[in-house]
Amino acid sequence: MTASPDFLRIHGYASLQPGPRLMVLGGVHGNETCGTAGIERIAAELDAGSLALLRGQLTMVPVANPLARRRLRREGERNLNRLFRPTAPGAEPADYEARITDLLCPLLDRHEVLLDLHSFQSEGEAFAMIGPRDNQGPLEPFSRAFEEGQLALHLGTPRVVEGWLDIYAAGLAQRAGGRPADDAALAFGWGTNEYMRSRGGYGVTLECGQHEDPAAPEVAHAAILSTLRLLGMIAPDPQRPPPSRPSLLRLVSVTDRLHADDRFVREWATFDPVARGEPIGVRADGSLLGAERDGFLVFPNAEALPGTEWFYFAVESERDLTRKP
Template sequence: MSSQPTSIRIHQFAGLQPGPRFLVTGAVHGNEIHGTRAMTEIIRQLDAGELTLKRGTLTCVPIVNPLANQLNRREGDRNLNRNLRPPVIAQDFEDRVARVLCPLIAQHDGILDLHSFQGNGPAFAMIGPRNNSGELEPFSQEATESALAAALGVTRIVEGWLSTYALGIARRQQRSHDGSRRASLISDPHYGVGTTEYMRSTGGWAITLECGQHLDAGGPEVARLAILRALVFLGMLDESAVQAHQPAQPPEVLQLYDVIDREDMGDSFEQAWASFDAIARGQKIGTRANGEAVLAPSEGRIVFPNVKSLPGTEWFYLARPSDRKL
């Protein structure tokens, strides 16, 4: 068995003119490598002079979680994209990554975090909350996130992540657990905080781009074009660096409003759901191990249905149309 990685590779291009400090990350979940492949190509293009950075600083971290990537799975010891904060005492590999990652995030103005997902479905972007001064996720960069997400070339944008997580955590806290570290982590109010939430907590803007299913052959190109479009949007590359084509219709905007956990490995879906499949109120989504039907509480969409989720973790999300204007 190979030893655990002891470093993270960080690539940085510092423009000679001042400008935005832009961070791009991939393989935060080790088996989600569309962003890794996209960054490899963009780094090559910059090195070869095929792309020219006009201003600002571009930092690329193609493999944020090298242990999970080495194992070709989502996690090393735990989910790096949950409970992300600098640890007081490192208890696992992801804590050691966080010691490096959190200060790196804080040094930048914004982040594009590139992911993929288990089920089938099209690429989409996830953005933060509306501007607010509340306790959960105070924020003042709504306009930047909305405009940048609309420029990335995806046809769907989703909001409402952390508020939905808070609802799920409140339910978990009402259930008894075995006292393990895993059980403590998934019932921690901080559990919903990952790369983008941490960036927003430092005052920056952040977008998660889900580039398609894990094995989608088109995923790396979705990621590559999104990085280029973001750089053009930020004035860091000339517009000629990327094709101007955009979807004919403005992106659909959806609001996450609930998350349903798996309770038992015997819980099963009614059908092979894909992200954003339409569901009707009262439609049967799945069946619990005890035979109880899991029904849709209202009309909307199913998001991130995960047949591989573990008991006590997210099984699927629910979304409905948002009134947010981009």
């Protein structure tokens, strides 16, 4: 793979007919290449004329973090999908990712829908992640949950996972001995979708599969097409069946890896089911870590650094994405 330059390559398409404004991101993490491949394929199809943008505006960034891609690592200097807010006026960007964020935020400001394409370290099937339900709370007020849910449904994954920022906040409180996290700490939990929601839009993260899964680029490509069809930005596919209803899970907790000698009892995959009390890992002191209740593991990461997320835990959700609240 050739080295990635320190600039963002941005594909922009604008129809003469007004319509939705969609932003698609790939390569937010440098070792996640499927989104890049999917975006490059869509761009080639648009450029060749085999795909036509009928209305609206489409902007795609195939490699959102060039430094991380050049290193083929998750991060450049830090996680781009955290602390995703522009630098305060008059201040200097704190790091490489802050400079990238300062370029991406104005782009997101001009759009109303975000599709952020990712992959994950452990084995497992593709899934979509959505944010909160409609609410006026202080953490993440939101009013477009139905539209966001419809987008997730049309991506065609067998599972959709809801919730992130509230679980992140709970994890911060857990690390602080039960004290609620302050605004500065919570800001680090903001990613691309949280920023888009804060600007009045909505967004879905699509986890296209395991990093090296050869099917993941196809998942990314199909997801962009599905999003464009849902928004009426390209012609519908009369042969495509209506989306089937996926399993919906809700994140309820996150567990950190505390020591380099913490280890899993076996190799886990995302969405592996576990029963209450079933051993998941062994702490460095030899104590067993069991499942808090019946549920599913999400993002188990045997390579997590001490003090970072080791795995998330999810349970079945009662939410119905097909109904307006």
